[in-house]
Amino acid sequence: MKVSRPAVSQHLQVLKAARLVKARAEGTRRLYAVNPKGVETLRTWLDGFWDEALAAFKEAAELAAANERKHR
């Protein structure tokens, strides 16, 4: 992969936050392993995804309703 070391480290932090990987310390190194609870991880991710998507939908629907009222 053509990605710099700090970038990989940053990506791994993201994956860890999303619980896709687990980290453990070994001396000065941090070792990352794939979290085997794939479905649980996926569910957590989808849960956050739908929060974001539906918040945007709500905003768009309410704007459309407000515009319709204005033009009536």
Added chain:
Amino acid sequence: MTEQRMSGGTDPNTVRKSMSVKAPQAIAWRVFTEKMGTWWPLAQYKIGKTNAVDAVIEPRVGGRWYERGEDGSTCQWGSVLTWEPTALLVLSWDISADWQYDATLKTEIEVRFIPEGEHATRVELEHRHLDRYGARREEMRRIFDTEGDWGRVLEMFARVAAA
């Protein structure tokens, strides 16, 4: 914001969302189905290689659900399983663990539009059958173990993180 429904505890294979929208049922339905491209976070959640400019649901049972790229290309996400305007929509979501379209996956998204008087609608969304990813858990692990595909996964999550 959306809130999670508390009844029924936590089903590990289902994600449920419920919220009240200050829009009549017909408008809520129309914005969800006809104007998805105006609210779907396309910058982050798309699978094509080019920038996505629209998200489209073909308005009939069996219709395709897809993203359209700025170059005119389309990438399918799923299809329409139930089409009952302006109350009930069921879509299949066939995006696999490696973020590719896979017609055999068939997780389901049910969206109910329930009128709350004249000016508001309760929108209930259920994304279910997530266990269908379970059969692919081994495949998912292989993907994660293969360096080439890591790049794609990392790129996906970087986009989420940057949002």
